[in-house]
Structures are given as structure tokens and as C-alpha cells.
Amino acid sequence: MATPVEIRVRFFGKARELMACEETRATIPNTMSYQELKNLIFHELYIDLESIESACILAVDHTYLSDHSTVSLRPYSEVAIIPPLSGG
């Protein structure tokens, strides 16, 4: 049974630009599927990021989330939203 936890959300690159902030907090269920987390982030919590959804990778506690993984979050887990940077 999922219980709510407070997590840290970090934005990188274009996500940081669109959110106009580096980091925020959110309270979300501590366990869910990758797809559920994605929906939550891009369609509920941070709608401004909807446009970059397909190009972003998500990492929880410094580990890449792959398509079919189940996400487990602890209090203050770090969810990173990472679009590619292409400048150089």
C-alpha cells in the first residue's frame, strides 16, 4: 500500500529554464510504476514540462529509471528531471 512521502525534485537544463527553479519539494506516493511517476510529473505536478516529456530522462536517487521499473521512494528521495543538453 502506497503511503505519501516528501521528495526532492531537481530540474536540469531546459526543465530548469521552464520551471525557473533548480529544486522543489513534492509529496507523492512512495511506490508506483515508472509510467505513473511520469504522468504525475509531466501532467499533474509540473505541466510546464509537458512539452519536454519525451526527451527527458528521470532518475531517482542518482539512478536512471527505465521503462518498466517500479519506483520506490524514501523520504527526501531525489527525483531528477534531465533533458539532454546539446550546446557546446
Place this chain on the structure above:
Amino acid sequence: MSDDCVPGPSTCNNGDDEKVGELKEERNSETVLIKEESNEDKMKRMNALLNRKRKKAVETPSESSIVPSIDKEEDEGTKRRRDEARQKILWETERAKERAERMGPQGWVRPKSLNTNKEFLSRTIQSTLSRMQKRDRDDKSIIRSVIMVVLTKTMHAPHSLSKEQVGRYSRQLLVADFGVTGQERLSSSSVLIVGAGGLGCPCATYLAAAGVGTIGIVDFDTVSLDNLHRQVGHKEKNVGKKKTESLRDSLHELNSSIHINCHSVVLDRHSALEIFKGYDVIVDCSDNPSTRYLINDASILLNKPLVSGSALRWEGQLTVYNYGERCPCYRCVFPVPPSPHLVTNCAEGGVLGPIVGTMGSLQALEVIKIISQSGATYAGRLLLFDGQSGKMTTVNLRERSPKCAVCGPHPTVTELIDYDVFCGSGVHDKTPDLKVLSPSERVGVAEYAMLRKSRGVCSSIAQEIEGRKDENEGKSVDSSIDLSLSQSRIRLFDTRPPCEFAIASLPEATNVPLDRLKNMSIDELVKTLKLPMKKDEDKDVFFICHRGNDSQLAVRLLGERLTNEGETIHSDIDTNQLRIRDVVGGYQAWADIVDDSFPVY
């Protein structure tokens, strides 16, 4: 004896050869043992050898123990004896190296460097033998000479580096886990750097300095003044010159002993494979998604490790793709390219020199680790560098994706494709031109200039002050001129971020950044944009930005909001009567066409 045709660097001269000749007889079957030793050790060994020579001087010199016993076979042809002698020497060399390998941890040359030494020794032996054959000398002296040469080489330096190289690279030769072997590998490697910009300059500079044997540079662009704050491989005098040649000259000034290839072409599906195939490691220092996917696919198709770096504003990313069985590629991690209008490049978003400098230097370090086979690389990990907060975060990436279009088991990309189509944007359009508005919703800069003039707006504050002076017929003018007068004559809103607005703007413009505009309620919009509420008021509203993209989005946004929520505003006028337009091409076009004194950036 001349060393001219001995391949590889030489550390000996004729005098040394003679000296070695004296010592040689005492060394019997351990003649070609390879050892890394300190000067102190070397002196001790020399003295020991000399003492043994003195002691044994009266004993029979057992020449037969160091040369193959060919005396008994004098009847056989010279050719056969020569072949046998050669075989014997090679066999001895092999034995010696096996011993060296077994003794690895005690300070002898470690096994991983043996390949280079093996190659080097056999080259030395072969070339000495072939020279010997040309001269009419007896076999004993041939073999003696061969052993002398091999001995000399291996005694002074059990590696292929020249004295000059040892001196130049000494400070990195001293680094444990890099050392002589690392340097040998670096000096015989070739690295391709795609992009001679902010990442490419520091990366190429460090690799050239470190002595990478061959460096290739790909770039079609020329040096411009606004590159120089970060592209530190270029110099003021080279503005307008090809970046490849400018960087090559700069690298050669630093290290004239390396080889540099310039590829001054647009890297595309037709040119990439031909260029890439000549290099051991590929470095992505490019500045757009289209080129990044191209570089990735070409690296996968040719199975070369790819060191990828990127940067924007205060941030950088670094990883190594396709290095190891499970290491992912760019497409495994980012299978879908970002939509072109959501890609911010350095020309739009800006970047700080030390950010690209850091990332480019880290790329050089990854290349050095890959080539010297020392250290853990960023393969399978993504470094996120945030220079503003000083945070470095490493994210463990996924393994190679079984669904990957290029490196998966069932690839759909089996040859290079059109990456401009794949990404929806090209290499050249660094800032894509949006076309979201119809011509009636837009105004050209020339037309806008006439319009504002007809309404009495001057093109600069200076002119404004001048104008007021004229109006006041020489009366002293208050220095704190109230610009609201001109602002009220025409409604121009500047959608750029405040840091860009601070660089330069038209005097009548009011800064309302697009991000702020997006988050405003309809009432705030009406208030901020001072939308005309009375019948006799001017119905024009203009938006301007840097290059004419955001201004179009602002026009569209305002139009939609007024259509959807317009009835909630209490107004004397119908919002449909408003003429909301954007200034085509923004300040860039203004500077190009109307006012060349306007600062461009």
C-alpha cells in the same frame, strides 16, 4: 653503427654501442630482460657488471653461451645459419619477456606494456639483421651486433619513447597508473574532435599537450568575435578564419611534434563515416542535437568509443557512450530528439567560458583514460555539472537498450540517415525561425520604424533628449527625462528575459518576459500591457524579442487569452479591434536593417 633505419626513437650513439659491447659478454642468456629501473638501480647494475667482468677477465669468455652455436655447422649455407641465428635471438627475446612478465609485480615491466615492447624489439632486431646482411661480415659478428643493439635499446629504455618525449611528458610519466605505457599508447593513438568551439578548444588543447599522436578536428565554421570568451583555442587575429585551421595553428604552437588533420566540412551522413574510420576515439564537442545523433550513429556503426560533452549557461553534461559491452549509446538514453523549438543553444541561452572549459577538459581526461586503459571512465554514468551551485551529480545510466534503434540487437538504423529530418532542425539554423503567425499579425522592422517615427518616437534616448531640447528651444532639460511620454505613444513590449533587456532595448519598449506573460491572469495581462480600453485610444500592440520567435508566441498567447477570456474584461472597446503584432526578426533585424549602431549579441 648508424641508427638511421632502426624504427622508433633512439637513445644511443656510437659511443654507447661500444660501451655496451664491453658489458655484453657478461650478460649471457638474460641479455634482453626488460626492466624499469631507477637511475640508482641502473648504476648499481652497471657496477656489478663491471666487477664481474674484472673478476672473470681471466676465465674463458664463453661466447658460445650468448651466440647460437653455429661453429659445428660451418658446412651449411650462410642463409640457413642466418635464419637459425635469427630464430634463436627471437626465441631468447621471447623467453626474456616471459620472465619479465612473470616478475611483473617486482618492478619489472608490467605485462600490459609488453606488446609495445615486443613489437619494438622485433622491429629493432629485424632492421639490424637486414642491415647486417648487406655487409660482408661473419655470422658471429652479425649476431653480436644484433644483441648489442637490442641490449642498448632495452638497457636505456624498455619502451618506444624518445629522450625528447621522456623530457616533454615527464610530469605525466610520473603519474602512477599512467606512466610510460600510458604515454606510449597516447602517442600512438588518434582522436577525432567534432566541433572546434567551447568544448573542442580545451579538449583538443589538453590532448595535444598530452601528446596524442594524431588529432582530427571537424568544423565548418569560422571564428567570430563572440566565440572568443569561451573558445580559448582561437585568437583575435584569427577572426574570420576557419576554426579548424585556427585551432590547428594554436595546437601546433603548443606541441609541434603531433599530427593534426583539419576536416573543414559540414559533418553529415555522407562525410561522417569516411572521416571517423581513421580515428580510435571520437569526441562529441558539437552544439546541436542533429549532429549529436549523427556522431552517435556513426560511432556505433564503426564501433568506436564516444566521449560526449555538452554545456549551456551554468550547466554541463558528460558521459562516454559505446565503451564496453553493456555501455549504452546516446539513442539508448535519449531515443527521442527534443522538439527543435525547445532546444536552447549557446547563441540563445548563453554559456560561461569556464563551464565549457570544465566539460571540455573532462572530455580530454576521459579520452586519456580510454586510450591509456587506466581509471574508471564515465561509461554508463552521466555527470551533471552545475557550476552555479557548485554541485556535481552522477547518475547511473541504463544498460544498452534492447530496443535501441542503432545499437540494439535488431537495429532499424543500419546506415546513416538524414539527421536534420530526424531532429526537425539542421546544423546551420542554430536558432530555428518560427512561423506561427500570419503576415497580417506581423510588422517588418522598416515599417515599424516609420510607424514609430510618425508617432514621434525617436530611435534612441539621445535623440529623445535632442528632440525635447528642440521642443523647449534651448531651455535646460531635466536629466531625468520621463520616457513615459514616448512609451505612451506606442505600445511595444519586449518579451526577452531581463538579462537580455539589460543589454539593449528600444526606449519605448517595456520589458514583459514571455515566462511572466504566460503565468499572468487576464486582468494582470490587461493591466501590464496597458491594453486600450477607450474608443479613441490607439489599437496597436507590438511585441519584440531578440530574433522574432518569442514575440510571435506572445502575440499568439495574448490573442488566445483575449478570445477565450476577453468577455470577462469590462471595456468600452471590443478586444477584437486590437491589432496585436510582432516585429519580424526582432532586435537582430532592427540592427541589420534600421539601426546599425544597435548592439547585437
